[in-house]
Amino acid sequence: MYLVAILFTSLALTPLVLKTLFPYFWKDAFYLSDFVCILVKFVLRKRRKPLFMALDRFLEQSVAFPDRPFIVFENKTYSYLDTDKRSNKIANALQKHSGLRVGDPVALFMGNEPAFIFTWLALAKLGCPVAFLNYNIRSRSLLHCFNCCSAKVLIAAAELQEAVKEVLPSLKDQGVCIYLMAEHCDTPGIEVFSDQVENAPDTPLPRSLRSGVTFRSPAVYIYTSGTTGLPKAAVVNQNRLLTALAILDSMGARPGDVVYVNLPLYHTAGFLIGLIGSIETGSTIILRRKFSASQFWDDCRKYNVTVIQYIGEIMRYLCNTPKRENDRHHQVRLAIGNGVRAEIWREFLNRFGNIQVREFYASTEGNVGFINYTGKIGAIGRVNYLHRKLFPYALIKYDTEREEPIRDPSGLCVEASKGETGLxxxxxxxxxxxxxxxxxxxxxxxxxxxxxxxxGDLYFNSGDLLKIDHDNFIYFQDRVGDTFRWKGENVATTEVADVLTLMDSVQEANVYGVQIPGHEGRVGMAAIAMKKGEAFDGSRTFSHVASYLPAYARPRFIRIQSQVEVTATFKQMKVKLVEEGFDPAHVTDPLYILQEKEQSYTQMNGQVYSSILSGYTKL
Incomplete structure (x- = not known):
């Protein structure tokens, strides 16, 4: 009886002991269980004959749930079956008029609209890889991106006709067939395609058409955002697309979820997570042409959205909208994305309610990713033994001045310790x-x-600086090149930006390093946008940064902008700012310099600039 009592007491106390000594035990266990299930599902799919692709998962869903809404766009609804038939019409029209063969790349130049999804599915049914062109690019950048994929067919949206006409001579010289999703076009060399689609049958295409497609075959080309130069076309093969089916599922999305997709479909987040992820779970996509902070929550309420996506600065934009009484009146339970700062994360939850935030880390071309399945604010993931065994990775020490990994006498890289930032x-x-x-x-x-x-080993260089703390949580620190070295110390731009945005008057901050002749490393500079009705106060700003940052990390120069420039995927633009530097002759925005003696930021002018260059003014 005594032993039974001890056993009973031990069992009763076990959850409490686990919670005290291992606070993340159950979350780790559930994640590991889900990870194994997803891995088993993936392996079983890989073994299926004929080969099972992401497209086949969509076809399964269109048979299982033909009448379930798949796309809702501007008050029009397309079921899974509607989408399947519409894509069949486009595929049949292309097969008849274009002469496309399996493996022929096709460039898709289109914004967020159902036709984007219909056309991608159609080309997948024909076995053709698709290059997703950013609909914001023009001229040289557009030609560069088009030429990356070696396509001989370009399919463009009607509203992008003028952009196509700009590069038409070059496309015609290459013998490119151009199809415009419109009913009318008077420009020679551009063929209207809408009538051909409408007149095509919606009969399914034989599976044999794509019999030559393997898991190694390119599926789509997704372009990097081009923050450091012209975009690069990352190759996403069929195996990667099959893997992407699991992304939403692994983050807690369920069948029947309503997913709000307002991020560009040409980008990884919109396509791989929003679209491909929804296909796996059989979700309904609420598709919007582009992100709108003012319309975001109204849309969520109107369409009963349960899952939202964010990237870059989106959460901050939402937090900056005027407060309303119905801010918490919605059905959103899950927010999935990356790039949210810890203070914005807290503000988002405090204002909009108890939403599970699934911050993750991944890149379009990268071969490893992390998920913060615990909800710990600020983290991008957590070290997991099985995950690390299957996808080996390391954080290595990095010399930010030489912009290369630090190596030991034998030539090998040096691993960063816990709590230390590493590449x-x-x-x-x-x-x-x-x-x-x-x-x-x-x-x-x-x-x-x-x-x-x-x-002899070979690793992918992510270009990202991360840190693992003593509780095994992983934190993003900065991009290589964004972190700079000044006065012999490393300065993380994200840390400085976080400090600046703690000021009530500052709307946004973009921090970077600029070179100064005669000085080693790069000195800190910040482009900031003030909140409406607020003016820059040099003394108050100096006091703030001096309270939070060591002297070497305080931005020496501040540039006031009406708004901080971002890419189409809400990443801050830095290259142009770095090039323009702090020369008042080239910068039309108000410029300020930190003055230690005055304990303030004072107006920058040509005389001060010359004094710095001559070495008279010491930094």
């Missing part, structure tokens, strides 16, 4: 391949790192 590198294996960039061998090789932990 994320992930081993290139059959399980975790790196496919590189289309027609850009030089950039592909630059992302490969050899002799990392052992002689």
């Amino acid at each position: 994320l590198v992930s081993k290139i294996t059959d399980m975790a391949p790196f496919l590189g960039y289309a027609k850009d061998r030089q950039q592909t090789e630059k992302k490969k790192l050899r002799d990392v932990l052992r002689k």
Whole structure:
């Protein structure tokens, strides 16, 4: 009886002991269970004959739930069956008029609209990889992106006709067939395609058409955002697309969820997570042309949205909208994305309610990713033994001044300790391949790192600086190149930006390093946008940064902008700002310089600029 009492007491106390000594035990266990289930599902799908692709999952859903709404767009609803038939019409029209064969790349130049999804499905049914062109690019950038994928067919939206006409002579010289999703076009060399689609049958295409497609075949080309130059076309093969089916599922999305997709479909977040992820779960997509902070929650309420996506600065934009009494009146339970700062994360939850935030880390071309399944604010993931075994990675020490990994006397990289910032590198294996960039061998090789932990090994260089704390949580620190070195110390731009945005008057901050002749490293500079009705106060700003930052990390120059420039995927633009530097002759925005003696930021002018260049004014 005594032993029974002890046993009973032990069992009763076990949950309490686990919670005290291992607070994340159950969350780790549930994540591990889900991870294994997803892995088993993936392996079983890989073994199916004939080969099972992401397209086949959509076809399964259209048979299982033909009448379930798949796309809701501007008050029009398309069921899974509607979408299947519409894509059949486009595929049949293309097969008849274009002469496309399996493996022929096609460029898709289209914004967020149902036709984007219909056309991608149609081309997948024909076995053709699709290059997603950013509908914001023009002229040289558009031609560059088009040429990356070696396509001979371009399908464009009607509203992008003028952009196509700008590059038409070059496209015609290459013998490119151009189809415009419109009913009328008077420009020679551009063929209208809407009538051909309407007149085409919606009969299914034989599976044999794509019999030559393998898991290694390119499925789509997704372009990097081009924050550091012209965009690069990352190759996403059929195996990667099959893997992407699990993304929403692994983050807690369920069948029947309503997913709000307002991020660009041409980008990884909109396509792989929003679209491909929804296909796996059989969800309904609420598709919007572009993100609108003012319409966001009204849309969520109107369509009973349960899952939202964010990237970059989106959550901050939502927090900056005027407060309403119905801010918490919605059905959103899950927010999935990356790039949210810790203070914005807290503000978002306090204002909009108890929403599960699934911050994750991944890149379009990368071969490793992390999910913060615990909801710990600020983290992008958590170290997991099985995950690390299957997808080996390491954080290695990095010299930000030389912009290269630190190596020991034997030539191997040095691993960063816990709590220390390091460059994320992930081993290139059959399980975790790196496919590189289309027609850009030089950039592909630059992302490969050899002799990392052992002689002869090969790793993918993420270009991201991360940190693992003593509780095994992973935190994003900065991008390589964004972190700079000044006065012999490393300065993380994200940390400085976070400090600046703590000020009530500052709307947004973009921090970067600029070079000064005669000085080693780069000195800090910040482009900031003030909140409406607020004016820049040099003394107050100095006092603030001096309270939070060491002297070497305080931005020496501040540039006031009406708004901070971001890419189409809400990443801050820095290249142009770095090039313009702090020369008042080239910068039309108000410029300020930190003055230690005055304990203030004072107006920058040509005389001060010349004094810095001559070395008279010391920094």
